[in-house]
Amino acid sequence: xxxxxxxxxxxxxxxxxxxxxxxEGKFALVxxxxxxxxxxxxSDAIRAGYEQFGNVPFLVKQIVEIETPENFTSNLMGV
Amino acid sequence: MPSxxxxxxxxxxxxPVVEIRAAVGTALEEIERSAGREMPVPVPMLAMIDTGATxxxxxxxxxxxxxxxxxxxxLISTPSSANVQCYRYIVRLLFPNRVVVxxxxxxxxxxxxxxxxxxxxxxxxxxxxxxxxxxxTFTLSF
Numbered sequence: 001x002x003x004x005x006x007x008x009x010x011x012x013x014x015x016x017x018x019x020x021x022x023x024e025g026k027f028a029l030v031x032x033x034x035x036x037x038x039x040x041x042x043s044d045a046i047r048a049g050y051e052q053f054g055n056v057p058f059l060v061k062q063i064v065e066i067e068t069p070e071n072f073t074s075n076l077m078g079v
Numbered sequence: 080m081p082s083x084x085x086x087x088x089x090x091x092x093x094x095p096v097v098e099i100r101a102a103v104g105t106a107l108e109e110i111e112r113s114a115g116r117e118m119p120v121p122v123p124m125l126a127m128i129d130t131g132a133t134x135x136x137x138x139x140x141x142x143x144x145x146x147x148x149x150x151x152x153x154l155i156s157t158p159s160s161a162n163v164q165c166y167r168y169i170v171r172l173l174f175p176n177r178v179v180v181x182x183x184x185x186x187x188x189x190x191x192x193x194x195x196x197x198x199x200x201x202x203x204x205x206x207x208x209x210x211x212x213x214x215x216t217f218t219l220s221f
Contacts, residue, residue: 001163001164001165002149002152002164002165002166004148004149004166005149005151005152005166009152042183043106043169046104046106046150046169046183047106049150050106050107050110051106051110054110055107055110055111055146055147055148056148057148057149057150058148058150059150059151059152060150060151061151061152067154068154069154069155069156069161069162070132070133070134070153070154070155070156070185071131071132071133071155071156071157072129072131072132072133072136072155072156072157072158072197072199073131073132073158074129074131074132074157074158074197075158075159075190076127076189076190076191076194076197077136077155077157077158077159077187077188077189077190077197078187078188078189078190079155079157079159079160079163079165079187079188
C-alpha cells in the first residue's frame with residue numbers, strides 16, 4: 001500500500017535499533033537507502049527534504065522503539 | 080484569536096461539517112515559488128470535525144490534485160482494520176475567516192461522496208472546539 005516509500009521504510013527499519021539508541025524521539029529524514037539526517041522536529045525534517053530533493057517522495061519518520069498506530073473511530077474510513 | 084462559526088441545519092444528523100480548501104505546505108510553496116513554478120489552486124472540500132480521529136485525513140485523491148508526493152507513512156487502526164500503512168502529506172487547511180492550519184495529514188479512502196476530509200485531534204489540539212446543538216452551530220478558535 002505504500003510502494004513509493006518501500007526502500008525508505010526498509011532503510012529505516014534496518015537502522016531502527018541504532019537510531020533509537022542515539023536519537024529516540026527525533027525525526028529521521030530518509031531517502032532511498034540513506035539516512036540523510038536527524039532533526040528535532042518533523043517540520044524541520046520535511047523542509048530539509050524539500051530543499052534537498054524537491055517535490056518527490058521521501059520519508060520523515062519519528063524515531064521510536066515501538067510505533068503506536070493512529071486511531072480512527074469513524075466508519076467513513078475505507079480501510 | 081482566529082476563529083470561525085458555522086451553522087449546519089440538522090447538525091446532529093449531518094455532523095460538524097465545513098467547506099474548507101487544502102493547499103500545499105508552506106515549505107514546498109516557498110521552494111516552488113523561488114524556482115518560478117506555478118502552485119496548484121487550493122482544492123475545495125467538505126470537511127468534518129472528528130474528535131475520534133487521532134490525525135487529519137484527506138481523501139486519497141486530494142494529494143494528487145495538489146501535485147503532492149508523500150513525506151511519510153502512518154500506521155493506522157480503524158473500526159474495520161488494524162495497523163494499515165498510509166501515506167502522509169503536509170498540507171495547509173484553509174478554513175473560513177482566513178483561519179489557516181498546517182498539518183501532516185494521512186491519505187486514505189473515505190466512504191461516501193460527501194466528505195473529503197476529517198479534521199482530527201492534530202488540528203484540534205491547537206484550539207478550542209465548541210459544539211452547540213441547540214443553535215445548530217459549532218465554533219473552532221485558535
